Amino acid sequence: MDSARVAAPWAERLQVPAASFEGSGVLALERDDLDAVVGVGLGASFVVVAPAFLIEHLRTLDRPTLADADALAGALRRWVPCTPIGAADLWFTDTRPPTREGDTRPATKADLAELRKSATVDEWQEAGLDEMHMAWAADARAHGEGSGCGDSAVLAAAGYQDWGALAQLGVLAAPAGRGRGFADLVAGRAAREVIDTGRIAQWRCRAGNAGSARLARRLGFTRLGVQTAVRLGPEGG
Numbered sequence: 001m002d003s004a005r006v007a008a009p010w011a012e013r014l015q016v017p018a019a020s021f022e023g024s025g026v027l028a029l030e031r032d033d034l035d036a037v038v039g040v041g042l043g044a045s046f047v048v049v050a051p052a053f054l055i056e057h058l059r060t061l062d063r064p065t066l067a068d069a070d071a072l073a074g075a076l077r078r079w080v081p082c083t084p085i086g087a088a089d090l091w092f093t094d095t096r097p098p099t100r101e102g103d104t105r106p107a108t109k110a111d112l113a114e115l116r117k118s119a120t121v122d123e124w125q126e127a128g129l130d131e132m133h134m135a136w137a138a139d140a141r142a143h144g145e146g147s148g149c150g151d152s153a154v155l156a157a158a159g160y161q162d163w164g165a166l167a168q169l170g171v172l173a174a175p176a177g178r179g180r181g182f183a184d185l186v187a188g189r190a191a192r193e194v195i196d197t198g199r200i201a202q203w204r205c206r207a208g209n210a211g212s213a214r215l216a217r218r219l220g221f222t223r224l225g226v227q228t229a230v231r232l233g234p235e236g237g
Helices: 003-014 052-058 069-076 109-117 121-127 182-196 210-218
Strands: 025-030 036-042 045-050 082-093 134-139 154-163 166-173 200-206 222-232
Touching: 003 036, 003 045, 003 166, 003 200, 025 052, 036 069, 036 082, 045 052, 069 082, 069 222, 082 210, 109 134, 109 154, 121 166, 134 182, 154 182, 166 182, 182 200, 182 210, 200 210
Parallel strands: 025 045, 166 200
Antiparallel strands: 036 045, 036 222, 082 200, 082 222, 134 154, 154 166
């Protein structure tokens, strides 16, 4: 996989020079428009952006601390009030997942609204389906389960958000569809659509989300990075 094609969209999102992810070690860069500290590690490099007054402090921290939102917040509290937002693992693939048996169709706004009702706030936010440019769904009727579920009951949905050379995937299964392969079905469809356009598929999941990590591996993704974020200011501010 071309590491430069992975790094360039992240450099753009962090608003740092494209060469920031070249080489190894930690690079701390100023972003005075931020009310947060955001770090991204890709391979041997780790780039962290923050307001200028924190840069010298950040340069004293090691990568394990920067890559753990709780540890980073604990270190930063010596200098500023802050709250951890969280950490996410970054997975990538440029290899087309195999086609699975089963039906998918383009997801509608009604499909996603229905699926959202079945999810917790954290599940919905992590899936990120609100931000997806394209999405696909597996529904109960197409899989012979209309009875008792409602003909339009959505078992799972997945989509992607265009990041240029990358596309960020998101997937969520309804309680009735979990553990039954429907997340694999729709996520595989989304990943194939991305790779068929010549882009790299990115999978971002909360650190410690073992189920999401297992699904990423089944689809052929490899973990190559981490993202961390800490909000600056008093808790609840």
